[in-house]
Amino acid sequence: MPRIDTAKVIRRLAACLLGLGLAGAAAAATPAYVSIDHVEFFVSDIERSLTFYTRLFGNEVWKHRQVDRHYLLLGDSYIALEQREEASVDHICFGILNFDIAAVHQWLDSQSLKWQDYPSGRDLRVDDSDGTRVQLAQQPTWDTLAQGSVVATPRANTDDPLFHPLALDEVYITVRNLEVDSLHYARLLGETGRLQAGSLWFDIGSARLRLSQSPVGQQPGVNYFSVLVSNIDLEMAADAVFKAGGIIENILPNGFSFWDPDGMRVEIHVANQF
Secondary structure, eight states, X not given: OOOOOHHHHHHHHHHHXXXXXXXXXXXXXXXXXXXXXXXXXXXXXXXXXXHHHHHHHOSOXXXXXXXXXXXXXXXXXXXXXXXXXXXXXXXXXXXXXXXXXXXXXXXXXHTTOOOEEOTTSSOEEEEOTTOOEEEEEESOTHHHHTTTTEEEXXXXXXXXXXXXXXXXXXXXXXXXXXXXXXXXXHHHHTSOOEEETTEEEEEEXXXXXXXXXXXXXXXXXXXXXXXXXXXOOHHHHHHHHHHHTOEEEEEETTEEEEEOTTOOEEEEEETTOO
16 A cells, blocks of 8 residues: 555645635534544443443443443543444544534535434434444533433442543544545544644544544554543553553553453543643
8 A cells, every 4th residue: 555645635635625615614604513422332241341441430330221332421421332242433423512403414515425314313423434433413412311311320349440531532543545534524524634643633622533544454443532531640550451451552651552351442641741
């Protein structure tokens, strides 16, 4: 696969967006993206995963009343877990302030993006060229779930959680065709993004979307999500994650990365250290 000139992609992207009207007056209002609301993923052993993640982030676990889906609150965000034979990410969700589904339809149509409403009629999905699914919904979606769809199922952990989670603050997506999907996400988000460390970065309120070309031999999709936490001792926290069942990948100046028991890559970011 030829080397991707990301800076060249940025220049082409800006030119395309000018033609679409994103750099000037748009035909429809850009949605007010404010957060990465949640990430939903499949795990191979739900009890093992719940034990692991509650050890990290606390015992505030909820279960859906109609399906075998579990939720773990992360400050202003959450993760949702379901058991399947093969672990994978189902979707990520971008929260929108004052979500109006008709207005979002109009925005997506103006950017020539395909969308599909969920059966509830309250939210919708937009997939990139690799099938990575992004849900668009009213921020926070938890408010709707908490109105009777879920029941609290706290775990019996006696240890204090390793982290005090504040929010999901980053999602990293890799794509097979960076030129195609950089334009897709730029149209979706209404901005050209910025080039940093070989990746394109887009703001989702105070959170970020990172976008890169998939390495040869690696499946495209969600590479990792990150959780913003209060101040911690990085080396001690990484050691505790290892003892809880995670595999440490790397210690960073402002956090660290690890793989969970299913091989899902997760990053911990420390607030005020970016």
